[in-house]
Amino acid sequence: MELQFKNPSFFERLKSMLGVDFYRLFHTPLFYIFLSIAAIIPAMILGTTGMEEGVAPMYTNTWHIIAGETPTYVVNSIAEYANMNMVFIFGGIMVSIFIGHDYKSGYVKQLFTTHPKKQDYMMSKSITCAFAMACMCLTYTLGAVAAGLLTGTSFEVNVGSLIIAIVSKMIMSLGWASLYTFLNVIFRKYFGISIVSSFFFGTGILIIGAAALLGESSILNIFLYGSSVYACLTSNFDTLIVCSVMSIGWAIIYNVLGTALLSKSDVY
Amino acid sequence: MNAIEIRNLSKSFRGMYALDGLNMTVPVGAIYGFIGENGSGKSTTEKLICGHLVADQGEIKLFGRDFTDPGIRVRVGALIENAGCFPGSSVYQNLMMQAINLNLENPDAEIRRVLKIVRMEDSASIKFKSCSLGMKQRIGIAMALLGEPALLILDEPINGLDTDGMRIMREILIDITKNYGCTVLISSHILGELEKIATHYGIIRQGKMIMEISASDMDKRSRVFVDLKTKDLKKTKSLLELKYKNVKEEKDYLRVYDVEEVDLIVKYLLENNDLIKEIKKNKIGLEEYYIELMSKKEDK
Numbered sequence: 001m002e003l004q005f006k007n008p009s010f011f012e013r014l015k016s017m018l019g020v021d022f023y024r025l026f027h028t029p030l031f032y033i034f035l036s037i038a039a040i041i042p043a044m045i046l047g048t049t050g051m052e053e054g055v056a057p058m059y060t061n062t063w064h065i066i067a068g069e070t071p072t073y074v075v076n077s078i079a080e081y082a083n084m085n086m087v088f089i090f091g092g093i094m095v096s097i098f099i100g101h102d103y104k105s106g107y108v109k110q111l112f113t114t115h116p117k118k119q120d121y122m123m124s125k126s127i128t129c130a131f132a133m134a135c136m137c138l139t140y141t142l143g144a145v146a147a148g149l150l151t152g153t154s155f156e157v158n159v160g161s162l163i164i165a166i167v168s169k170m171i172m173s174l175g176w177a178s179l180y181t182f183l184n185v186i187f188r189k190y191f192g193i194s195i196v197s198s199f200f201f202g203t204g205i206l207i208i209g210a211a212a213l214l215g216e217s218s219i220l221n222i223f224l225y226g227s228s229v230y231a232c233l234t235s236n237f238d239t240l241i242v243c244s245v246m247s248i249g250w251a252i253i254y255n256v257l258g259t260a261l262l263s264k265s266d267v268y
Numbered sequence: 269m270n271a272i273e274i275r276n277l278s279k280s281f282r283g284m285y286a287l288d289g290l291n292m293t294v295p296v297g298a299i300y301g302f303i304g305e306n307g308s309g310k311s312t313t314e315k316l317i318c319g320h321l322v323a324d325q326g327e328i329k330l331f332g333r334d335f336t337d338p339g340i341r342v343r344v345g346a347l348i349e350n351a352g353c354f355p356g357s358s359v360y361q362n363l364m365m366q367a368i369n370l371n372l373e374n375p376d377a378e379i380r381r382v383l384k385i386v387r388m389e390d391s392a393s394i395k396f397k398s399c400s401l402g403m404k405q406r407i408g409i410a411m412a413l414l415g416e417p418a419l420l421i422l423d424e425p426i427n428g429l430d431t432d433g434m435r436i437m438r439e440i441l442i443d444i445t446k447n448y449g450c451t452v453l454i455s456s457h458i459l460g461e462l463e464k465i466a467t468h469y470g471i472i473r474q475g476k477m478i479m480e481i482s483a484s485d486m487d488k489r490s491r492v493f494v495d496l497k498t499k500d501l502k503k504t505k506s507l508l509e510l511k512y513k514n515v516k517e518e519k520d521y522l523r524v525y526d527v528e529e530v531d532l533i534v535k536y537l538l539e540n541n542d543l544i545k546e547i548k549k550n551k552i553g554l555e556e557y558y559i560e561l562m563s564k565k566e567d568k
Contacts, residue, residue, distance in 0.1 A: 003296070003331065003418050003449055007339035012371060019368035024354070027361055106352035110366055110411065113318040113346045116336040268320045 017124035038136035039143035046147035062148030073211035092198030095180035129177035168231035175247035271451035277326030301466035345417030351408030355397035
């Protein structure tokens with residue numbers, strides 16, 4: 001019998017790798033647990049801070065738990081910090097568990113045996129995790145709306161800006177997912193460090209620190225946390241452009257770095 | 269064309285060489301028994317072929333092409349160290365992921381086919397973590413068999429299998445090489461089992477290939493011997509030593525090497541009034557050959 005080898009195209013390779021990741025995403029509880037967490041968190045914050053008698057509610061408008069009124073990099077209160085950007089913190093933990101299981105189970109061996117091109121792995125994980133985080137943004141919105149209705153908090157907003165803010169944050173998921181994929185590739189042998197590092201970068205603490213020194217500067221928008229904050233309730237079409245450019249730009253950088261790292265080091 | 273061709277392959281871990289200029293040639297359609305002590309570099313070689321490790325130097329070619337060729341690698345099935353399955357997912361789900369990974373056209377039918385081969389048709393819905401060691405090993409083999417691989421790399425696949433499991437494994441490997449033109453690289457410590465299926469052998473020691481030989485050549489080289497029991501072994505030994513060069517006294521029998529005709533020994537001892545209680549002609553097996561080879565290398 002004569003053996004024949006057909007070279008799969010880049011898209012065929014990516015399709016098969018994405019197929020595996022999405023199959024796993026939809027067939028394991030992890031994704032649904034984090035969707036629920038994303039929905040519960042805003043509901044809990046808005047519910048508990050809005051129903052306490054005699055205490056001024058932390059949020060006077062439901063949509064403030066989605067995004068700030070204006071881009072606020074210098075954080076003065078929890079209310080200014082706690083918004084949809086928190087999805088990127090939980091998302092980081094989810095990505096660490098998702099990728100960590102690849103290594104812990106040993107399944108990554110199968111992936112690397114059949115996919116010698118390491119960019120397939122980086123791109124597939126980034127896209128799948130970005131999708132998961134974007135879905136978390138949606139359940140976060142649903143949780144916020146439900147809590148707003150329950151507490152009777154105001155829903156007054158510029159609908160166009162709100163939609164742009166939510167869509168922009170969803171687009172930012174790609175950049176964040178690529179960062180977390182890269183971190184998990186660096187610390188692939190150390191599951192604990194992967195989670196801690198993802199959490200650390202997800203909080204945006206470095207950018208908040210930089211903002212404390214630099215003040216409210218739009219230069220911070222070049223970072224993932226900065227552009228995520230830039231997506232606010234006064235967003236316009238420019239916001240969408242800035243977030244798209246930054247998210248895709250960082251995704252490319254992290255994918256290139258991750259591919260180089262995987263190509264030059266032992267993967268398992 | 270060779271299925272695997274490795275030239276001057278080296279790999280070190282923290283300055284210690286696991287592979288030191290390894291050369292290896294595996295012909296297409298062979299069942300290549302890869303033999304060596306623990307830590308000799310078998311798994312490292314297999315991991316390098318599968319791209320899990322990065323070599324310090326050297327060249328790996330699979331079916332005449334560079335081993336990083338995606339068209340070749342998608343036809344490589346591997347079971348190295350463990351099955352590499354998600355414990356919380358079912359057997360079927362794990363196989364489905366691999367079928368999708370291989371871009372198979374009819375994944376469900378293909379999964380049913382490999383589950384039937386490894387005799388696990390009724391275990392598809394069981395969670396991987398609930399499977400026994402033997403079942404896990406069989407699932408690993410099923411994963412490696414998905415999509416009719418051109419090259420199968422199996423690291424200690426017989427470990428954890430019961431007698432029936434070993435027989436099934438033998439049948440599978442012989443079937444896929446004969447009927448599908450698949451090449452198998454298999455490492456195992458159970459040399460007796462390997463001997464039943466391998467068409468070629470590669471013996472590795474301290475990261476270097478010390479011998480590559482076909483099973484037929486090995487058979488030709490294997491020394492013939494006769495084991496016999498008599499009432500008085502010491503007396504028989506002195507008698508035999510007059511006629512045969514290599515006579516060894518074992519625990520309760522004598523071994524006479526390089527004897528082609530058994531009846532000549534029988535006749536000779538009868539003529540000398542020595543009665544044989546038991547006699548058996550045999551050939552040195554892979555295990556004995558390997559031990560002899562290793563002890564010779566140690567002496568050097």
